[in-house]
Amino acid sequence: MTKHRNDDAYTNSIEAPTYQSASYYFNNAEHVKAGLHDRSEPAGRYGRYSNPTWIAVENQLSELSGAESSLVFSSGMAAHVTAFLALLEAGDEVVLPSESYRQVRNVFHHILPKFGVKVHEFSIRDPETFIANVEALRGRIKLVHLEMPSSPHMYLIDVERVRAAVGPDVIITLDSSFSPPPNFYALKWGVDLVLFSATKYLSGHGDIVAGVASGREELIEKLRWYRDTTGPITDGNTAFLLRRSLYTLQLRMERVNAMGLEVARYLEAQPSVDRVYYNGLDSHPHRKLAQRYLNGFGGVITFELNMTEEQTAAVVDRLRVPFMASNFGAPHTLVEQSTFFTYFEYSEDELKSIGVPRGTVRLALGYSNDVGAVIKDLDQALAHVQQTTAS
The missing domain is CATH 3.40.640.10 (Type I PLP-dependent aspartate aminotransferase-like (Major domain))
Structure with missing residues (x-):
């Protein structure tokens, strides 16, 4: 059987092709010397290296x-x-x-x-x-x-x-x-x-x-x-x-930066929220460092509810816009109750040592969501739990 040699069909493509090969061939010993020994011309060797x-x-x-x-x-x-x-x-x-x-x-x-x-x-x-x-x-x-x-x-x-x-x-x-x-x-x-x-x-x-x-x-x-x-x-x-x-990183960051500041300001004004951690707020303990080093503050907001762990879980459970998941930077808004997700194995003393009370929630805004819809969703969830607690 004749060995097939693939050459790139087009060399004027704006986007480079995607290479999936696990190995790369050489035409002869001279090619091995130039591509592998001397590296005088570009050549692959094996998929783990390049x-x-x-x-x-x-x-x-x-x-x-x-x-x-x-x-x-x-x-x-x-x-x-x-x-x-x-x-x-x-x-x-x-x-x-x-x-x-x-x-x-x-x-x-x-x-x-x-x-x-x-x-x-x-x-x-x-x-x-x-x-x-x-x-x-x-x-x-x-x-x-x-x-x-x-x-x-x-x-x-x-x-x-x-x-x-x-x-x-x-x-x-x-x-x-x-x-x-x-x-x-x-x-x-x-x-x-x-x-x-x-x-x-x-x-x-x-x-x-x-x-x-x-x-x-x-x-x-x-x-x-x-x-x-x-x-x-x-x-x-x-x-x-x-x-x-x-290609879209700057556009995505500009959007979540704007969304993050709007949602953080909303949360800071809520009576059931004890504290909001967001670098764009003057209330953040490291605000001066944020003003010096950061050009934007992203879409991740952590806030502490003045509620029990069970009441906090009820707020998170009522949210309909975010997915309950751990990640950030994705198109979709994600939410997690910190002591249920990342720190669920921590003891009470360990939670205190890292400053994460039972009412801690981390919200990661997704650029595909409407910020008004996110705020409206937060509003209904907080209001419902407050009314249930009061009654």
Whole structure:
């Protein structure tokens, strides 16, 4: 049987084709030398190492964040874990906020110590105390991992002061999933490597799972070796969907920024709401940091009801516009009662330690919903439970 050789039929397509191949062929030994040994001409080798669709979206992601280089991964957590494994060695000391995503905290507290990494955890609720704690470890730290904003309280960090506190040689990584460009450009403020769950705002359609790391070329190349070796890769079609989604990122962020501020202001005016955590409100404890670092505040709002857990569940159950689900950045509005979803395994003392009372609700606005309909839905649910409680 004659071996079939595929050539691209058109080279003038505006959109690059999506590559799904698990392997790539070479015509002869000369081609192997040029494409694999010398890398003097572009050529694939194997699907775990390279994919032209990855390269296209990675270039877009680098331009988006102002990075020297970027890598895509199978998930946000895959990007995180690969970064930490690539950049840390036994005996290194690291810092992370107490308010970091719980799975990232699991990596730091239950996985990295197995490899001899020493972990220091400090709360970012008081920015001055966090800076003081970091400064006290100057000369000992290899890496500081930040998350901005944090969930569910949308706490922020004075990133520029963290850089000044640790000096130029410490690696700073930052999870910017809640605030991607154009809302926040982490690399402009002294961050070396910015990480994203691309499942969220970057993809924006709720239909893929992916992760991203962007930053200095030197660091990205270290991550690349670990990605090539351990295999937390995405497929060509997922890379295509992410590439397609980036075209509308700014439009989607502009919409959810506007929606978020309107809904947050509505919630803050409700008598049954004790507190609203949204960076666009003057009441947020880190409002000054938000004004300095953020260009928009996104579509995630956390609020605390002055209700019992059962009454709070009744409010969430009556909502008809949102889906009861954990995610954000998708077209649809999503809602979760925090102590039922993310923190359902936490004890009362653990909930107090992270500042999440039983009446906590996280609302993630979807850009396809009408903001008036979301507010009307919230209004009917809050009113019904209030009337039921009063009677």
